[in-house]
Amino acid sequence: MMLGTVSGTVAATIRSGSLSGQALVTVSIATGSGERTVVACNPLSAGLGERVLLARGAAARHALGLPDSAVDAAVVAIVDEKASAPKS
Amino acid sequence: MMLGTVSGTVAATIRSGSLSGQALVTVSIATGSGERTVVACNPLSAGLGERVLLARGAAARHALGLPDSAVDAAVVAIVDEKASAPKS
Amino acid sequence: MMLGTVSGTVAATIRSGSLSGQALVTVSIATGSGERTVVACNPLSAGLGERVLLARGAAARHALGLPDSAVDAAVVAIVDEKASAPKS
């Protein structure tokens, strides 16, 4: 999983059927060479500015209980605090 | 999913059987270290210059309803507007 | 999928059983930060210097009809022309 920060929401009326009703957020991830933004489903209703864990691929679909959906990223945890870890 | 912009189309007469009839577009994705171009199936008929969400891997095949196809990228949503998110 | 150019062939006598008989080519992919080379199966017999679409992961195995093979990249289309897309 990747550590990131919820940085916004995405509105998309026209979407694949399996994305219907899914809240979509942008998650900013610090990388060695700058910052990367991923759009993820947000089943835990993480709020703007919250530190979260992002899962990719099949893990994201498992988080939603939608193994056959067109989803490849989801927020799978909200970080309480981060002990003795580098800020990233 | 990744935020990108439809930047062109791809013509390819010779293609894997499971790609038959699929419209292919180039999607430009801003990254920390420049821009990356991905070729994706376009089941939502997103137009040139439209902001879209791109899904990779099995998610792309699920978007097309073709789980056994030779596809690893698809446009899965067209973005209406992007609220309080970094431009990327 | 990624846009690339067939840049060579790879000879490998000792290989996993499921790669037996597969033609292997190097495909050069332009990235924001230089060029990357991927070795791919070439079921469409794309020639040296041809522009191709490369699929990764399970998509590559589906292109070959070998879902349980040790393959993670395959040429899935030969590009005719690329309309209004950035050269990449």
Added chain:
Amino acid sequence: MMLGTVSGTVAATIRSGSLSGQALVTVSIATGSGERTVVACNPLSAGLGERVLLARGAAARHALGLPDSAVDAAVVAIVDEKASAPKS
């Protein structure tokens, strides 16, 4: 798998159901262009500062025996020593 070093722990009370009870650690991975941090499940109870092997995707879920979980990274080995390999 990637070589990394356990650099911290992650506390997350709110998490996907399938992550329940999983110890989460940050693993720092040296890359050509800096350092990357991945959050991984830690079924082997690797300690802070230990060199480990990290697996991604389905391999991580297999390590946990949880093929349908929202996990995409796990520590799958603790390195004893690393013979004649570049430090990375």
Added chain:
Amino acid sequence: MMLGTVSGTVAATIRSGSLSGQALVTVSIATGSGERTVVACNPLSAGLGERVLLARGAAARHALGLPDSAVDAAVVAIVDEKASAPKS
């Protein structure tokens, strides 16, 4: 698949059960922005300094005949020679 060079071995007594008995090597891969090291299973017994093809994800598990193992990288071929391809 990626072209790489076997650069060392990895000793790890404590490992996931499905990695039991697997020889692990480090494979160095040249990238546009430096060098990357991946740890891979070595079912073909490639030797130190040999040029190899590395497969990632499910392809690696297929190479081992262990679809449910905690493996995400394996050497799947030993390169004889590389014809008209860029050194990478």
